[in-house]
Amino acid sequence: MDHVYANSDFELSTTGKTRRGSGSPDVSEHTGRSFRERDPPPSKNTRKVLLVALSLLLLCALVALCVLGVLYFNKGVSSELLAEELKASLDQVQADYENALQHIASLNETVKQYNALKIKFSKVHEVCSTCSGCQTCGLCGENWKRFGVKCYFFSPDFLNWTNSRDHCVKIGGHLAIITSQAEQTFVSTGLGRPHWIGLNDLETEGKWMWVNKQPLTETGVTFWNKGKDGVSEPNNWKEEDPSGENCASLGNENGDFTKWFDASCSKARKYICEK
Structure with missing residues (x-):
């Protein structure tokens, strides 16, 4: 299954095809290749x-x-x-x-x-990204919600992090990768319960990676909870699980669902997929 996560171009794989079919502008079609791949101008x-x-x-x-x-x-x-x-x-x-x-x-x-x-x-x-009319349209599929160029699935069931990751792949997506404040606000609105996202440090302690193998440090965006008592996430707490807390979720059992918390990957939680 590693080949599923080695593909870093999750955002354009499914949604890009749908947008072209609906007549939406495809930036890459006008430029020959994506904007980010264009050579920078002479300084x-x-x-x-x-x-x-x-x-x-x-x-x-x-x-x-x-x-x-x-x-x-x-x-x-x-x-x-x-x-x-x-x-x-x-x-x-x-x-x-x-x-x-x-x-x-x-x-x-x-x-x-x-x-x-x-x-x-x-x-x-x-x-x-701000097209409210696309939030509930049927382009993403049943039970999926659109935001910008992505579609999101908010699970009704509870799974551990590994099973959540595998189920997202099974339904054509992957655990959510959050790279902007707008996306963070969208996925965290009205949750009510903690949800797994696609972030973990299972391979190397302290080196947090998204499920597409991109290091968290490369995205430049983090929403870890900052504790008032000086204890901030991630803290790799081992009282409940001796192996530590190696998976990230939006919120925890105590409240704030707008921040990230590290937790034991064996916990059963809801999860957010995207495609």
Whole structure:
């Protein structure tokens, strides 16, 4: 079953096909490949370095021409021939300089196009993420709820973390992976009970990983509970289970369902799948 979790492109596998079928805009179809995969634009530092290099090139060319003129003069070369050589060299330097300026202008235009595309992508993503009309539509399937480009299943039954993970895969998804405040707010609203999510440190203690093998540190988003008594999650409490607390859930038996808590993976809890 490891091959199921090695695929990190969960979000687009099922939902992306559905959106194209419904006529919704598919950003990747307009750009040729996804926005995140596009090459970054040339930086301002790159253009500055190029301008400095061109200036040094021009200066060196002028110095070389002066040296060439002295050599020609010392060898008794006619002034007419020297003038022709100097003019040809200057014309070449001028042509190279103009070509370089055109290249810089092209780079500036590329930066403008990149920034415009970034703005368009952000607007499309915002519309998709806040579309209230898609929350209850039938595109996700029965008992699934849509939010943005994902579909979520809130289980009615109770399973331990491993069985929850396997059941999510069985129904075509995986345990929820939360990567934004908007998503966290959506999945935690109205829970009433703790729910398993797709986060664990079963392989290495303290190294929390999502079920798609992405380290938690790479997402840059965490919602661990911060205790008022100075004890914060995850704390790997071993009083109930000597093996520790190696799986994460939204909420615990004591209340706040808007935060993450580590818990014993053997506990039976509800769970949230996504696809």
